[in-house]
Structures are given as C-alpha cells and as structure tokens.
Amino acid sequence: MKSLSILGATGSIGVKALEIVRQFPQRFRVNALTAKTNVAQLAKQIVQFTPRLAAVYDVEHARQLKALLPLTAAVEIVYGEAGYIEAATCEDTDMVLGAMVGSAGLVPTLAAIDAGKDIALANKETLVMAGAIVMQKVAGRGVKLMPIDSEHSAIFQSLAGHGHNGIREILITASGGPFLHRQLAEFSTIKPQEALRHPNWSMGRKISIDSATMMNKGLEVIEARWLFDMDFQRIKVVVHPESIIHSMVVYEDGAVIAQMGVPDMKGAIAYGLSHPQRLPLHVPAPDFAQIGQLSFEDPDLERFPCLNLAYRAGEQGGTLPAVLNAANEVAVAAFLDERLPFTGIFPIIDRTMDRHCGKNCADLGQIIEADRWARETALSLIRRQER
Ligand code: NAD
Ligand code: MG
Secondary structure, three states: OEEEEEEOOOOHHHHHHHHHHHHOOOOEEEEEEEOOOOHHHHHHHHHHHOOOEEEEOOHHHHHHHHHHOOOOOOOEEEEHHHHHHHHHHOOOOOEEEEOOOHHHHHHHHHHHHHOOOEEEEOOHHHHHHHHHHHHHHHHHHOOOEEEOOHHHHHHHHHHOOOOOOOEEEEEEEEOOHHHOOOOHHHHHHOOHHHHOOOOOOOOOHHHHHHHHHOHHHHHHHHHHHHHOOOOHHHEEEEEOOOOOEEEEEEEOOOOEEEEEOOOOHHHHHHHHHHOOOOOOOOOOOOOHHHHOOOOOEOOOOOOOOHHHHHHHHHHHOOOHHHHHHHHHHHHHHHHHOOOOOHHHHHHHHHHHHHHOOOOOOOOHHHHHHHHHHHHHHHHHHHHHHHO
C-alpha cells in the first residue's frame, strides 16, 4: 500500500490521479490533498478519500473548506506555503504527486525531496526553474523521481533496459496544438476560448495556452535536460499531430525506441505512481488500422518562436530559465484575461529575458528572486502596453 500526498488535487492531473486511486484501493491510500481555492471540489475529495491533511491557499479558504465538511471529518486543515510544505512532507507519506501548476510547486517539491519522499512530478515548472538543485537533492537523498509528463514518461520507458548508454538523441513529440495550420497572419486575433481547445489533450488552462504557443514544448525540453542529463543539442522536437508516439530515444546504432498510446494522461500517471509495476488500466491501445497514418514535421519557429526562447534560457542556465518561466506565467495569465493578444505573449517573455542580468550559477534564493523580478518586469511591460 503506497501512501500519497497529492499537491494540486483539484486540477486535471490531480483528478485523474484520484481516479486511479479509486480504481486501485488496495494499492494506494491518500494521506494529504492540496488545492488553491477550489474548496468545493476539495471538500468532496476529502469526504471520498479521507486524507489526514488538506492544504489550501490562505486562511479564508481554509475557513470555507472547514464549513463545507461534515463535523465528523477527521482532517487537519492547513494553509499557505507552510501548509503545502506540511502536505508534501507528512510523516506517513511515501510518494508526493506534484500536480500544482506553475512556480508554486517548487518549494513544496524541494521540501518533499528533503524529507526523503519519492516524487511523481507533473509540475514541469519546478524542473525548469531549478532543475540543477532538484536533481542534486534527488541524488543526495536517494529518492525516486518519476516523470508524469507524457513525453518524459515515454522517454523513461524507452530508456528501460538501456540505462544511459549509447544514446544519440532524444526526440520529444509535439502535437502542434490548436494552431498548427492556422495562417500566421490570423494569430493576432486568436481568442482564449480557441487557444484553450486543444485538439488531442484535455488539460488545465495554463498548460493549454502553453501548448498553443509551443512554450509547453520548450519547457519540456528543459525538463528533459534535467531528468535525463542530456545536453540541449541532443534534445530535438518533432511535430506529430496524432499524439500517438509520446516521445522517442534514438540510439547510436540508429535504432529508435518509441512509446505509444492513446492521448490520455492516465497511463503516464499510473506508470509514475506504480513503477516498476504496470497497472491493469482500462485504457485502450491505439487502433492503428483506424488511425491509418502517423505524420511528422519540423516545428515552425516563425509561428512558434517561444520554443527558441526556451532553448536560449536552457542553454544559458542559471536564473534565466526561472525568468522565462515567470514571464510566461504572467503573459499567459494576461492573455487569458484578454489583456494581451496571443501574439503579445512571446515579446513579453523575450523582453523580460533581455532585461535580465542573469547569474550563470544560481542558488535557490537567487532563483526565487529572479522569479519575483521577472513577474514584476513582465507585468510592468504589459501595463505599459495597455496605456
Ligand atoms: P490545473 O490548472 O488543472 O490544476 C492545477 C492544480 O494546482 C489545481 O489543483 C490548483 O488548485 C492548484 N494550484 C494552482 N495554482 C496554485 C498555487 N498558486 N498554489 C497552490 N496550488 C495551486 O493544471 P494541470 O493541467 O493539472 O497541470 C498541473 C501540472 O501538471 C502543470 O505543471 C502542468 O504543466 C503539468 N502537466 C499537466 C498535464 C495535463 O494533461 N493536464 C500534462 C503534463 C504535465
Ligand atoms: Mg507533455
């Protein structure tokens, strides 16, 4: 029986993870759940999964959550960053699923590693911001770090039995998102509702916009650099609109090993939670005859310039990836609020990165400061544009 702390339980990944827990009650138990402000959903999850601890964003949401729970509910409610850390480090938790969105995942994830917890990581922003620190701590504490992102789960699975020997390169597949074939001239009129409608995957709002700009793929390139200790020249992106091949490893002899499946995060989540065992999920395999053809193309960097920004940030390293990430979070939020056009996302991140006096080797304090600085800078650039 594996005892889980699920950070970001009310999100797209969190909800799917709980479906897996419900399907395999003899294998998993929920010890802690966290959410930001969706207390109505969290209350239902608490009643169903009876965690020992629940954490929310602030004292007001803690109060609201308490009011929604039956008096008999034996759950301790905590809040704020300290509360998230408590959920991530609970004594009887074996594995922490990091499924918060954005930079908020960083500190609780690091705390979980320090506490010796195994990690299943969906929250790629943590590795983008502080990959060097995360991997150092993982090695130092000897904990297991399982990728949940489908591409990285695919790479992990394609490396099985080969270790780190004889790899030529990693090919990360990208669906291309909803605007793969949209005329570039029309990009400036794209509305949030269209950008949120991903052709293959159903995901949270922020990652859906990241997929539409292909920043998601850029973040994944940085994520892969850390998870698989690969330099950036050997991490390539290939557009594969059917999203059947989730990523591939090219070996030195030209052999390519790929992992395939229907586009459903359930597979990657279950694999991360139960590795080295595979769970009997009721997920169908792809119907290849029905699919007919798998297609591939190079990413179009004129349409999707954010991908280059990620390579630039990743190659420079230090605090720049945290700046990339923070400016992206701010620009995406402004686009969702209709304060910034779709084509305004790239320039905000680009200009914020240009203004940053980076440190090539950064400690956690410097990374958190760079995140704060980049948010402020990106916001002031957006405000200036609104005037
Ligand atoms: P989501 O928006 O659906 O859910 C996010 C969760 O985090 C919610 O429970 C929310 O309450 C919580 N949260 C949000 N902001 C928070 C904050 N400031 N402090 C504390 N908690 C906060 O997001 P999602 O789509 O489930 O994605 C979660 C993470 O997984 C992201 O990093 C994303 O990139 C990654 N990921 C998601 C998918 C997917 O299919 N959804 C696939 C691969 C990777
Ligand atoms: Mg992914």
